[in-house]
Amino acid sequence: MDGIADTGVELGFTVNGEATRLRCPPSTRLSDLLRERFGLRGTKVGCNAGDCGACTVLLDGRPVCACLVPAGQVEGRHVETAESLAGPDSALSGLQQAFLRHGAAQCGICTPGMMMAATALLRDTPSPDRNQVEDAIGGVLCRCTGYAKIVDAIMDAGAGLTDGPAPDAGAAVGAAVHRLDGHAKVNATETFGADSWPQDALLVRAIRSPHFLADFSFGDLTAWRQDRPYVTTIVTAADIGGVNAFGVIPPFADQPALAEATARFRGEAVALVIGGADALAGADLSDFPVTWQERDAALTVDEARKPGVAQLHQSRADNLLIAGRVKSGDGADGLASGDVQVSAAIETAYVEHAPIEPEAGCAWLEGDVLVISACTQAPVMDQEDTARILGLPLERVRIIPAAAGGGFGTKLDVSLQPLLGLAVLKTGQPCRMVYSRQESMISTTKRHPAAMRGQLAATRDGRLAGMVFEGAFNTGAYASWGPTVATRVPIHASGPYSVPHYLAEAHAIHTNGPVSGAFRGFGVPQATILQEVLMDRLALELDIDRLAFRRMNALVDGDRTVCGQQLHGVGIAECLDALAPAWQAAQARAAAFNAGGGTVRRGVGVASCWYGCGNTALPNPSTIRLGITADGRLRLHQGATDIGQGSNTVITQICADALGMPLADFELVGPDTAITPDCGKTSASRQTFITGKAAELSGRRLRADILRHSNMEDDAEIRLEGASIVINGTADRQRIDLATMPVDEFGYVMRAEETYDPPTVPLDADGQGEPYAVYGYGAQVVELEVDLGLGTVSVRHITAAHDLGRVINPLLATGQIEGGIAQGLGMALMEEYIPGRTENLHDYLIPSCGDMPEIETIFIEKPDPVGPMGAKGLGEHVLIPTAPAILNAIHDATGAWIDQLPALPHRVLAAIDAANGGDA
Numbered sequence: 001m002d003g004i005a006d007t008g009v010e011l012g013f014t015v016n017g018e019a020t021r022l023r024c025p026p027s028t029r030l031s032d033l034l035r036e037r038f039g040l041r042g043t044k045v046g047c048n049a050g051d052c053g054a055c056t057v058l059l060d061g062r063p064v065c066a067c068l069v070p071a072g073q074v075e076g077r078h079v080e081t082a083e084s085l086a087g088p089d090s091a092l093s094g095l096q097q098a099f100l101r102h103g104a105a106q107c108g109i110c111t112p113g114m115m116m117a118a119t120a121l122l123r124d125t126p127s128p129d130r131n132q133v134e135d136a137i138g139g140v141l142c143r144c145t146g147y148a149k150i151v152d153a154i155m156d157a158g159a160g161l162t163d164g165p166a167p168d169a170g171a172a173v174g175a176a177v178h179r180l181d182g183h184a185k186v187n188a189t190e191t192f193g194a195d196s197w198p199q200d201a202l203l204v205r206a207i208r209s210p211h212f213l214a215d216f217s218f219g220d221l222t223a224w225r226q227d228r229p230y231v232t233t234i235v236t237a238a239d240i241g242g243v244n245a246f247g248v249i250p251p252f253a254d255q256p257a258l259a260e261a262t263a264r265f266r267g268e269a270v271a272l273v274i275g276g277a278d279a280l281a282g283a284d285l286s287d288f289p290v291t292w293q294e295r296d297a298a299l300t301v302d303e304a305r306k307p308g309v310a311q312l313h314q315s316r317a318d319n320l321l322i323a324g325r326v327k328s329g330d331g332a333d334g335l336a337s338g339d340v341q342v343s344a345a346i347e348t349a350y351v352e353h354a355p356i357e358p359e360a361g362c363a364w365l366e367g368d369v370l371v372i373s374a375c376t377q378a379p380v381m382d383q384e385d386t387a388r389i390l391g392l393p394l395e396r397v398r399i400i401p402a403a404a405g406g407g408f409g410t411k412l413d414v415s416l417q418p419l420l421g422l423a424v425l426k427t428g429q430p431c432r433m434v435y436s437r438q439e440s441m442i443s444t445t446k447r448h449p450a451a452m453r454g455q456l457a458a459t460r461d462g463r464l465a466g467m468v469f470e471g472a473f474n475t476g477a478y479a480s481w482g483p484t485v486a487t488r489v490p491i492h493a494s495g496p497y498s499v500p501h502y503l504a505e506a507h508a509i510h511t512n513g514p515v516s517g518a519f520r521g522f523g524v525p526q527a528t529i530l531q532e533v534l535m536d537r538l539a540l541e542l543d544i545d546r547l548a549f550r551r552m553n554a555l556v557d558g559d560r561t562v563c564g565q566q567l568h569g570v571g572i573a574e575c576l577d578a579l580a581p582a583w584q585a586a587q588a589r590a591a592a593f594n595a596g597g598g599t600v601r602r603g604v605g606v607a608s609c610w611y612g613c614g615n616t617a618l619p620n621p622s623t624i625r626l627g628i629t630a631d632g633r634l635r636l637h638q639g640a641t642d643i644g645q646g647s648n649t650v651i652t653q654i655c656a657d658a659l660g661m662p663l664a665d666f667e668l669v670g671p672d673t674a675i676t677p678d679c680g681k682t683s684a685s686r687q688t689f690i691t692g693k694a695a696e697l698s699g700r701r702l703r704a705d706i707l708r709h710s711n712m713e714d715d716a717e718i719r720l721e722g723a724s725i726v727i728n729g730t731a732d733r734q735r736i737d738l739a740t741m742p743v744d745e746f747g748y749v750m751r752a753e754e755t756y757d758p759p760t761v762p763l764d765a766d767g768q769g770e771p772y773a774v775y776g777y778g779a780q781v782v783e784l785e786v787d788l789g790l791g792t793v794s795v796r797h798i799t800a801a802h803d804l805g806r807v808i809n810p811l812l813a814t815g816q817i818e819g820g821i822a823q824g825l826g827m828a829l830m831e832e833y834i835p836g837r838t839e840n841l842h843d844y845l846i847p848s849c850g851d852m853p854e855i856e857t858i859f860i861e862k863p864d865p866v867g868p869m870g871a872k873g874l875g876e877h878v879l880i881p882t883a884p885a886i887l888n889a890i891h892d893a894t895g896a897w898i899d900q901l902p903a904l905p906h907r908v909l910a911a912i913d914a915a916n917g918g919d920a
Helices: 030-037 094-102 111-124 130-136 148-155 182-186 221-226 331-337 379-390 417-427 437-443 482-492 524-542 546-553 572-594 647-659 687-710 810-829 882-894 905-915
Strands: 009-015 018-024 056-059 062-065 078-080 202-208 214-218 231-236 269-275 290-294 320-328 340-348 360-366 369-374 397-399 431-434 450-458 464-476 502-510 600-612 622-628 634-637 666-669 717-721 724-728 733-737 750-756 775-787 793-803 854-860
Touching: 018 030, 030 056, 056 111, 062 111, 094 111, 094 148, 094 182, 111 130, 111 148, 111 182, 130 148, 148 810, 202 417, 202 437, 221 231, 231 417, 269 417, 320 482, 331 450, 331 464, 331 502, 340 524, 360 417, 369 379, 369 417, 379 397, 379 417, 417 431, 450 524, 464 482, 464 524, 482 502, 482 524, 482 600, 524 546, 524 600, 524 882, 546 572, 546 600, 572 600, 572 775, 572 793, 572 854, 572 882, 600 882, 622 647, 622 687, 634 647, 647 666, 647 687, 687 717, 687 724, 687 733, 687 750, 775 882, 793 810, 793 882, 810 854, 810 882, 882 905
Parallel strands: 009 078, 202 431, 369 397, 464 502, 634 666, 793 854
Antiparallel strands: 009 018, 056 062, 056 078, 202 269, 214 290, 231 269, 320 502, 340 450, 360 369, 360 431, 450 464, 600 775, 622 634, 622 750, 717 724, 724 733, 775 793
């Protein structure tokens, strides 16, 4: 809405100390009033149900969810929003400085709500303890941070500390630099997809299928529209001017922007209603003229594989999208050669990404160019898919990413981008679209549910002999990232271990469930759960310490993987060694605790992981442009979207040290398909490694050009002084007058542009090749308690050791690890998306502050010879060991193996019952 209707009751109240009087309907949500009438868009809306707390403001000094407060209740009262926190001249408050200093804002979408809840606490309790802070922010959800940094920042808000000096030239890498884009996150000025739109933009709403599988037809759309003056037009698939199909992997692109005749999953869009924002936003569209003919749906892999079941796509027999396979040696012979063999079968559920920001954006025309600003993780892919769907040349579509309020993979696939484009082309007017929370949850991708089984064998002395793995992954109605999951899983299902005989197969199966896509790990977290449970079972059968068993089988430099790739820079052994003291201490604590008896038992678990960074055996380039203007401005064009992980900062740190100039000299030019080179997708732990490498190469190239231009030695110092570059050598000093140099097509007098595409070798039919140039490694130890009577699990402490190759920014890296652990914990213990049932943040639970354990982080630096300055990716593998370590700890506490995730209390109790022979 561009504004709240100026009708209703007259209200008088204060907003951020300013008295105001206005007229509006008394039922108007306070959140809408603040955002639409006052332009205070630091008040974020994540659910409109009071579940996420992103809209927290202060009402007479007490925190409330603004989405639940009717405007009629604020008469005579005082409202404070996040915009009130900064001091004169927008100087950051102590709380805002603390959030920045501690890295408490990652994507930033929850930050205003967190800070308002904290403000109320700090006024009453200036020096709170940790429990008081956790209680105060317990109603505000964060999907990125794991909460520890937020709690630390709130406790430190009164310290009066300020930012330290920026690192000197050559000292950026390794420094705990706060986010270069952090100020906007903490002062409530960051612009997310729902926060900005052209004046008089029309609103777009989608009509979506309420059924899992249904044929449909439209009634009299013209008559329906004419009865509603606020509706400008209706768009259906018949209005699409190009190819009505999108997908992240072009040969598998199969998902229509708007369904034609058949809707294959609940939530699939079939039409768009476009009209005036004020009226359309609250309009009831339940009588839209569409007739549904529901059909029998296959929601599970077993149902989709039944003989005679309908095929979702006629070209894909047996509903099989694709199968992946890796064969090394002979898996069956390897099992037979072992002295001890174990087996297991595990099922995992759909997991919802649950970014606090639902999908949102706007679009407009600039001449004949369609401009789309929306949340995304893949701007160039959005540009390509949208242009193809709309039938436009690529140069007539421009994507300007809005700040993304979390992603984790769900914002890799296009969502509303082509819908916005259709609306603009149909109406000729600017348009905006904001998904509701339910709309986001029913229409976007999920983590693949998996049904896996495997066998693992070892010799009596503890050496692995062979492994066989089979997994069926529910890829939903359309392909999305299913081919990637089916390919990546067999590569990783061995774990970071030396397995001489190996066979792994993964099948991506179509169902009428939600589309399964990318979610932080592309199937590897699921496969690792089975693999690491097998490792525990085998260690116990062999009577070998579980951590020691992993250590003796860990890959080391020079070893070959199950794909035949020789590895270098392998840090898994160092991770396990670093965990040994924590492992031993945790076991001693558990033994002492359990000796006291009672119905609560303590257990300790361990799990390892590895993860290949970037695309699997496919081209994977990133390009960085670095330039200096005639007036002495140093600009870094970085086209990757930073969705909270910190790539804007980390990539600039790498470039700064490669160039040899201070970090403070850099201006960052963020992603925009018209002005930044393609840095690829923000996925697969590729940005630090691949875009970081391109940044390193660009920095070194520009440095070399400057030194060559000035005829100075390699170790000379370079710095900017006004419109000049000054180069200081050991015995000479040179100055380059930038104002006298010719300007190139990009507006620079000196420029370097470098592309990096990591070296890989395609996989053959047996999965042999070199799928990734760099791997990351990690291991975690979990301490938890299980209530044997209730089946509840409480994770008390996690020690996480991760090999980053080289730590570019320890502050941001710690935040990534803590946030990843939170998502791994949720996957293990509470998160289960059930289509048609858990379509909001009340029924679908993600970890809150009170669910999080204490986390100790250990950095391992085993430099990779390929990575930028030795660095490896981190984003994915931080969550991979968490769930299996939790399952192994549950077994350690109870003797029960969990075979279905999440480990909800009733499943834990059933497993304990089964372990006790059915004697509950």
